[in-house]
Every structure is written in structure tokens, then in C-alpha cells.
Amino acid sequence: MKRKARIRNIGAWVLLAASVAMCWAQVADGNLAGVVLDPSGAAIANVAVSVESISTGYKVTGITDRLGGYQFGNLPVGIYRVTALATGFQGTSLAAVPVELSRTTNAPLTLAIGRETDTVTVTETPSLVDVASAQIANLYTDRMSSDLAISSTLTGSYLNLSLLGGGVASSGGVGAGSGPSVGGQRPRNNNYTIEGVDNNRKDVTGSLVQLPNDAVQEFSVLQNQFSAEFGHSSGGQFNAVIKGGTNEVHGRLYEYFQNRYLNAQDAATKLLGFSERLRYDQNVIGGNIGGPIRRDKLFYFGSFDYNPTGRTSPAGQPRYAPTAAGYATLESNPALSQTNLSTLKQYLGTAPAQDGTYAVAVNGAAIPAGIVPIISSSYSNAIRALGSLQYSMSDRDQWRGRYIQNRVQGIDTAAQLPAFWTQRPVTMYLASISEFHTFSPVLMNEVRVAYNRFNDRRPAPGFNFSGLDSFPTIGLRDLNLQLGPWDSAP
Numbered sequence: 001m002k003r004k005a006r007i008r009n010i011g012a013w014v015l016l017a018a019s020v021a022m023c024w025a026q027v028a029d030g031n032l033a034g035v036v037l038d039p040s041g042a043a044i045a046n047v048a049v050s051v052e053s054i055s056t057g058y059k060v061t062g063i064t065d066r067l068g069g070y071q072f073g074n075l076p077v078g079i080y081r082v083t084a085l086a087t088g089f090q091g092t093s094l095a096a097v098p099v100e101l102s103r104t105t106n107a108p109l110t111l112a113i114g115r116e117t118d119t120v121t122v123t124e125t126p127s128l129v130d131v132a133s134a135q136i137a138n139l140y141t142d143r144m145s146s147d148l149a150i151s152s153t154l155t156g157s158y159l160n161l162s163l164l165g166g167g168v169a170s171s172g173g174v175g176a177g178s179g180p181s182v183g184g185q186r187p188r189n190n191n192y193t194i195e196g197v198d199n200n201r202k203d204v205t206g207s208l209v210q211l212p213n214d215a216v217q218e219f220s221v222l223q224n225q226f227s228a229e230f231g232h233s234s235g236g237q238f239n240a241v242i243k244g245g246t247n248e249v250h251g252r253l254y255e256y257f258q259n260r261y262l263n264a265q266d267a268a269t270k271l272l273g274f275s276e277r278l279r280y281d282q283n284v285i286g287g288n289i290g291g292p293i294r295r296d297k298l299f300y301f302g303s304f305d306y307n308p309t310g311r312t313s314p315a316g317q318p319r320y321a322p323t324a325a326g327y328a329t330l331e332s333n334p335a336l337s338q339t340n341l342s343t344l345k346q347y348l349g350t351a352p353a354q355d356g357t358y359a360v361a362v363n364g365a366a367i368p369a370g371i372v373p374i375i376s377s378s379y380s381n382a383i384r385a386l387g388s389l390q391y392s393m394s395d396r397d398q399w400r401g402r403y404i405q406n407r408v409q410g411i412d413t414a415a416q417l418p419a420f421w422t423q424r425p426v427t428m429y430l431a432s433i434s435e436f437h438t439f440s441p442v443l444m445n446e447v448r449v450a451y452n453r454f455n456d457r458r459p460a461p462g463f464n465f466s467g468l469d470s471f472p473t474i475g476l477r478d479l480n481l482q483l484g485p486w487d488s489a490p
Contacts, residue, residue: 014263027196027229028400028434030099033071034107036064036084043068044111047086054079054096057296060395062441073444075099075239075400075435076390077218082107090114091120100139101218101241121410136223138165142243145213154284154307158213159238162221168236178206182236185222195242195402197450200232207238208454209404209428212384214252215288215303217243242402244390245299249291254286254305269314279312279377286384299377299390307382312375319416320358320479321351321372329367336362339466347419347483348372360478369479376418380410398436405429412458414486420471422461422485429453432467433473460489 036047049070051058055078064070064084082094089111097107112120145151145158153160162168162180169181178190178201188205192198199208221236222230230237259281269278286305293300322330327350330341351370359366384406391399405428413426432450439445463471463485473484 014418027102027193028241029074030077030101031071031104032072032075032080032082032097032099032107033069033104034082034109035068036070036086036109036111037068038089038111039113044086044089044188047084047111048085049109052081052083054081055248056244056299056390056392057247058392060438071441073441074438076244076398078099082109084109084111086111088113090120095121100220102220102222102239103136103139136225137169138139138162138168138221140164140219140221142217144212145216145219146254150214154210154282157210158216158219158240160235161219161449162238165221167223168221172417174336176205178204179238180236182221187235187352189233191230191233191235192236193230193237193239194404194430195400195432195434196229196239196448197402197430198232198429198452201454203454203456208452209406209430210384211240211242211386212286212288212303212305212402214254214286215243215386217241242386242388242404243288243290243301243303244388245290245292245301247292247295247299249289251287251289253287254284254410254416255286256282258282274314274373278290278314278375279310281311282309283307295394297394301388302386304385305383307384308379309382310377310379312377314373314375317480319348319374319481320355320360320369321348322360323351323354323370325354326351326360326367326369328363330362333363333365343465344483347417348481350477361438374418376413376421378411378413378418378421380408382410396438400436401433402430403429412489414458414488415484416482420461420463420485421458422489425457427453427455458486458489461485466490 022084024195025341028167028262032051034135036044038044045064045066045068046067047064048061049064050059050061051072053076058076060072062072064094077099080097082097083091085091086180092109092111094109096105097105099105140161144161148161150160151158159179167183171177171179171187177190179187179190181187182190190205192200192207192406194211201208219240226237260277263277263280265277284307285303286303288301288303290299290301292298327345330336331338349372351372353370354368355370358369360369386402386404389401393399408426410424411421413421415421430450430452432448434446434448437445460470471484473482473487474483
């Protein structure tokens, strides 16, 4: 008896996991609903309603219920044609109905009395709003992520579009975390997803993999009243949908360009004694392509870009070092280790002149010191690649596959002196495969398997210090610096 009960319990859990009634999945798609009326405003039951994607030819059909209502879920983001046919009425078609991410579009239709063979096509429709939820949502299209200057900054990229919406602000002094502040909450309260797949960094928060702006189909930010399918965080829900292929081959080549000659002289560097503009050269060169493998059925999309960045910057705060006279005074002091003194001189260098009357007292002797002009040169080379496949097996089954990879090869600049900087390779991956099955207009199921990975290697450099196994990190308060590698590595 116990064994039979256990089997029944397992079967119940399998059925519960396999189907969710009346669940509108919105993390990767949009939904479409409406009501079909006759000229008097009465609802018409048993009307055949079809929805067809303009770009891919994907088509689903359904029948209105006894109240004249119809609904379609799990529709890929895009523009659709909605058609209604009923006996004794002229067919009616809405030519361009947008299905948007994380929204349920309401598209009502009115059928005129006449022959079924006559069709009325409505090319201009009124504004279609989401009447199915009370959530506050800001939606941003691919045109905005590609063309608006606020999204061209690589730090944040298309996510910066969220700052255009109400209730969203830069992090400021709100608290810990990476990203904007939504509704006055800390940035670490945000949740980042790509088509419903978790894309959160677990160390400093913020998003994990970065998408090229030109590969984003739509991007949405939900602020409150979002459903349980989003979850994870109480702040903003940041979700992006990747572009897909269509029945026509389409592609794009692009370049974002910025360097020192486009910028004015920075006032902060002037105060540190620099008269020329310091190097800041950045390019993003890339492209994408998408199209059909099998028309109306199987589509591909791929994107790749390369981002080399070179920069030269001064130390954030003045760093002090003994002058030549100061080192001579130190060398004449028999109580000091000459080995340690030579190490200090090797990595810190010599100040060209004393800063006013600034001096450091060592064993009662005044050591003249001044600002040492530390110029640090660094670089990073980043690669972003992604690919997507979409297969419409039938009007009831869809398959989607996504793979995203980010690679960054640069320099770890955590140590205060450039002599102790080391290489820092970072890799990020996200892959997913989803299958959507529609049992009926009110019963749908999605199976999603996803994997992401973040790997940040910050090795401890092999610098030698006489008499020790490794180079220590030494704080020199009088000189306002730390001598040695970053103390948290590896």
C-alpha cells in the first residue's frame, strides 16, 4: 500500500510540472487576446481566429469561446496579422498588431454582416494596451537600443535605456550593487534575465553576460505587480529578447568609435599636472546576420563583435615618493635595510621635486618627498558572440535555442602601482533550449533547460621579495600608497 501511494504521489508531481493551466508565460514572449463582436456589439462565439507572424510566417489558430473571447500565449515578439472568419459575416483582418515582451496585447475585432468570401482588412488600428495586468512596464525596442546615445556606453549598454523610464535612477548613494535603482531600492535588488534565463552575477550583482545592442529585439523593465514567474528580487525586472531569423536574409555591420581626440582636456588631469589629453581609445566593430534555413519553419541568427579599449590614466590620488636628496638621506642611515630601500626605489621611483615643504620623518630625520607622476597604461580586448535558432515544428510546438559567450582579456588594475598589475582573463557563458507546447488556448507548457557560467581569474603575481616566500603588501601612510600586489589575490 505504501508503494502504491508513493507512485501516485510521484505521478501527481509529474503532471503538475508538465502543465500549468491559465499561466501566461511572459519572460520570453508576449500574449495576444481580444473579443469578437458583431455590429451591434454582441459577442460572437465559435469564430475561427488565426494569428500569423509577418516576418516568419508562424501561424496559430483558435476559436472564440461563448463570450466571444480568444487568447494566444507564447507568441514570439514581433508584428502579427490577426484574422477572424465566421458564417454569415465578412472576414476581418488586423494587418499589423504588435506583440510585445512581457505584455498581453488586447486586439478586439468587429465583424460586419456579409459573405464569408468578403474580407475587410484594417491597416490602421487604435493603440492596443495591456488590460490583463496591473504591472508597471517600460518597453524599449531594437531601434532604441541601436540608435539612442544613452545605450552606446559599454558600461550598461542597452540596460541604460531603463534610465529613460519613470521610477528608475542611477545607483547614486542608494546602496550596494551594480546597476540602476528602481523604485528607490538598492541596485542589488534587481533581477536580470535573458528570455527568462537567469543572468545575474552572484558576486557584485548586476548582469552576467552582455548582449550587443544590435542583437536585442526588445528589452523591458517591470517595476511592480509582476507575476511569480519573474520572482528572485523585489527591485526591477530586467528582461531582454534576442533577435531571430526571418523569411528574408537580413544583416548589419556597425562600429562604435571613441578616442582621446574627440574629448576635451579633463579638468582633473590638469590639476595633477598633465597638459595633454590622456589616451582613451575604444572601438566596437561587429555585425550580425539572420535568415531562414527552411522558410516558415527553421530560422537562424548570429552576432559577433570585438571591442579593443586602450587607456592611459593618472593615479586617482597623489602618490608621494622621496626625492633624490631624500633617498640619499635614507641610504646614509645605518639603521635601515638597504635591501628594502632598494626595493622601494625600484617599484616606486623618485619624485622629481619636493612638494613645497613636504617631508617624511624617519628616525628623527626629515626626508624630502614630492608627488611622483604615475601614468598607468592598460587595455582590454572583449569579444561578444551569440547564436540563436528557432524552429516552428507545428502550430502547437516551438523550439528555441540560444548560446551567448563573452570573453575579456585585460589587465587587473587593483594594485596601486602599475608595476604590480597582471593579466586578468574573464569568460562568461549562457546557453538555453526551450520547448513550448500549446494544449489549448488556456493550457500551455514550457520546458526550459539553461546553463550559465562566470569565470574570473585574478592570479597572484610571482614578484620576489628578498628573504620572503612572496611579495607582501606594505602600506606606507606617509606616502599615501600601498607597495606590492593586490592583497586579495588570487
